[in-house]
Amino acid sequence: MTLLRTVLLRLITTLITLLGVAVIVFVVIRVVPGNPIAMMLPPGATEADILRLETQYGFDKSIPQQFVIWLGGVMQGDFGMSISTRQPVSTLVLSRLPATLELSIVALLIAVIAGGTMALLGTRFRDTKTEGLVDVTAGMALSIPDFLWGLVLILLFGVLWPIFHISGRISPSLDIDFTTNFYLFEAILRLRFDVIADLIGHMFMPAVALAIPLAAIIAQLLKQSLKETMNLDYVTLARTKGYGEGKVITSEALPNAILPTLTLVGVQFTFLIGGTVIIERLFSYEGLGNMAIDAVINRDLPLIQGIVILFALLFTLINLAVDMLYVVLNPRLRHA
Amino acid sequence: MRDARAEVRRPIGLRLWLSGGWLSLLALAAIFAPLIAPHDPLAQDLFLGRLPPFWEDGTEPGYVLGTDSLGRDVLSRILYGARLALIVALVAGTLTCLIGATLGLVAGYYRGWCDRIISRFVDIWMAFPPVLFAILLIAVLGPGLISIIIAIVVIDWTRFARVIRAEAMSQGAMDYVASAQVAGRTQFGTMLTEILPNVLPTIVALLTLEMGIAVIVEAILSFVNLSISTDSPTWGGMIAEGRTSVHQAWWVLVFPLITLFLTVLSFSQLGEGLKDRFDPVLR
Numbered sequence: 001m002t003l004l005r006t007v008l009l010r011l012i013t014t015l016i017t018l019l020g021v022a023v024i025v026f027v028v029i030r031v032v033p034g035n036p037i038a039m040m041l042p043p044g045a046t047e048a049d050i051l052r053l054e055t056q057y058g059f060d061k062s063i064p065q066q067f068v069i070w071l072g073g074v075m076q077g078d079f080g081m082s083i084s085t086r087q088p089v090s091t092l093v094l095s096r097l098p099a100t101l102e103l104s105i106v107a108l109l110i111a112v113i114a115g116g117t118m119a120l121l122g123t124r125f126r127d128t129k130t131e132g133l134v135d136v137t138a139g140m141a142l143s144i145p146d147f148l149w150g151l152v153l154i155l156l157f158g159v160l161w162p163i164f165h166i167s168g169r170i171s172p173s174l175d176i177d178f179t180t181n182f183y184l185f186e187a188i189l190r191l192r193f194d195v196i197a198d199l200i201g202h203m204f205m206p207a208v209a210l211a212i213p214l215a216a217i218i219a220q221l222l223k224q225s226l227k228e229t230m231n232l233d234y235v236t237l238a239r240t241k242g243y244g245e246g247k248v249i250t251s252e253a254l255p256n257a258i259l260p261t262l263t264l265v266g267v268q269f270t271f272l273i274g275g276t277v278i279i280e281r282l283f284s285y286e287g288l289g290n291m292a293i294d295a296v297i298n299r300d301l302p303l304i305q306g307i308v309i310l311f312a313l314l315f316t317l318i319n320l321a322v323d324m325l326y327v328v329l330n331p332r333l334r335h336a
Numbered sequence: 337m338r339d340a341r342a343e344v345r346r347p348i349g350l351r352l353w354l355s356g357g358w359l360s361l362l363a364l365a366a367i368f369a370p371l372i373a374p375h376d377p378l379a380q381d382l383f384l385g386r387l388p389p390f391w392e393d394g395t396e397p398g399y400v401l402g403t404d405s406l407g408r409d410v411l412s413r414i415l416y417g418a419r420l421a422l423i424v425a426l427v428a429g430t431l432t433c434l435i436g437a438t439l440g441l442v443a444g445y446y447r448g449w450c451d452r453i454i455s456r457f458v459d460i461w462m463a464f465p466p467v468l469f470a471i472l473l474i475a476v477l478g479p480g481l482i483s484i485i486i487a488i489v490v491i492d493w494t495r496f497a498r499v500i501r502a503e504a505m506s507q508g509a510m511d512y513v514a515s516a517q518v519a520g521r522t523q524f525g526t527m528l529t530e531i532l533p534n535v536l537p538t539i540v541a542l543l544t545l546e547m548g549i550a551v552i553v554e555a556i557l558s559f560v561n562l563s564i565s566t567d568s569p570t571w572g573g574m575i576a577e578g579r580t581s582v583h584q585a586w587w588v589l590v591f592p593l594i595t596l597f598l599t600v601l602s603f604s605q606l607g608e609g610l611k612d613r614f615d616p617v618l619r
Binding site: 018020147151273299 | 456457459462463464465466467468471472473475476548552555559560562575579582583586589590593596597600601605608
């Protein structure tokens with residue numbers, strides 16, 4: 001099978017998955033009891049008012065008809081109007097997406113650094129107490145989900161030793177006139193260290209909470225594949241050449257052991273992004289997930305739809321990217 | 337041979353004792369909550385609001401772990417909260433396991449179009465953020481115990497289906513399965529008598545893990561106030577309240593959090609421990 005064909009096949013399945021997600025969300029939220037239109041009008045609105053708004057939002061048509069109209073809009077980048085804020089869904093969603101992306105990427109970085117360090121330490125000092133410590137820490141970290149770690153962090157660094165902010169994304173008093181909503185990236189580019197410090201102060205706990213389970217998975221899997229690699233002939237050869245144990249691990253074993261971890265990190269990164277929904281709620285962080293929960297509570301159907309589709313798009317794109325990266329990085333597939 | 341196997345057989349181990357012990361204690365607390373709870377978990381007394389736990393100053397006898405802002409006893413609420421947590425764990429966990437494992441077994445053993453359909457659904461499910469999906473389902477189904485259970489089953493069946501499918505596939509490729517078929521077993525019979533016993537340890541481990549996850553999902557749903565009716569005590573609801581008043585009354589957050597933490601940890605450790613114990617290779 002050629003590379004091109006693999007890519008095309010993956011693209012088609014990705015599209016089918018996205019379409020499936022769209023259909024399911026569409027059907028599920030349209031069986032919601034309680035008329036969302038009636039809820040947004042002031043009490044005393046007449047039947048005619050309700051009917052007029054229903055027509056405006058297209059709720060008077062059958063579900064398949066609504067789906068076709070909605071899909072047609074999506075193809076042109078139009079996700080409809082939010083019911084609770086009366087703004088275009090695409091505007092709302094795109095204004096919140098940067099916050100969630102920054103949080104997820106920072107969490108991923110923390111997980112990779114912490115998990116990678118643990119794996120390297122565990123391999124360097126294998127069959128000693130250090131490896132045991134790595135195993136126990138990773139096992140514990142993995143057993144507890146991000147939601148609980150978030151609460152533990154709030155108690156530790158919000159109450160017991162209050163050095164981080166426990167809610168929000170940025171201090172309102174801070175003067176920022178940024179052009180994008182990627183506050184952190186833009187602050188880094190503009191070298192605004194006061195803003196960077198404030199953002200990190202807000203982001204630290206939610207990011208660490210999201211990172212802990214992923215760091216544990218990376219530590220376990222990378223250590224396992226490193227240890228398997230350490231017994232291979234070429235590693236022994238490097239050792240006989242007089243390389244130190246640390247160098248053997250990082251420059252000889254690591255490049256070969258990293259591939260399975262990489263694939264796993266891709267899938268796990270989508271789980272991490274899924275975790276932002278509740279973590280953002282917990283830390284009142286103004287991201288997509290927090291907006292999603294509000295949208296569900298307000299029964300804002302077009303907004304819920306838009307957010308779920310965006311999450312699904314993000315997840316499938318990440319999986320696609322990881323699959324492609326795997327093909328590029330795997331020496332056995334490179335010349336196929 | 338027999339001696340070697342006996343040597344491999346491990347003792348029950350501290351991990352199983354501790355996690356099993358905590359969960360049994362919790363089960364007893366849940367069953368006998370009306371007998372052992374010192375107070376009515378719903379009784380409010382604004383004069384007894386935010387009493388600290390017993391070792392601090394300004395406590396009132398009888399309120400061992402303090403009270404929340406409405407003067408409700410924290411210990412009694414934790415004990416009653418255990419009822420909902422454990423019912424959800426047992427019922428939702430078992431149902432998810434039955435449905436997910438069955439679909440995984442069928443997909444992995446029969447392959448073909450069955451597998452294609454089930455795997456396509458798993459792919460679609462994997463593209464949903466699970467917490468958001470759960471919240472959405474509760475919003476649709478309306479709050480309540482049945483809704484929570486349905487939401488957990490609908491969201492988490494893929495967890496079993498994915499793993500069991502892969503295991504059933506690798507077992508199905510082995511010689512012993514082929515020889516069972518040569519010996520005249522039907523496909524269905526082979527699946528039940530040859531494949532199922534070999535994937536059972538994984539199912540058991542996943543099941544206990546799933547029970548812990550169900551407890552967390554219930555806590556998350558009650559944290560965003562979408563679980564059951566607001567006046568029943570839930571750990572998640574207590575945590576939500578504790579989160580908002582954490583600077584005034586840390587104990588309202590800490591005690592339900594510790595309980596939830598130990599419960600989830602116990603379920604996952606129990607799963608790991610049982611997996612080792614029931615592994616047919618080690619048995």
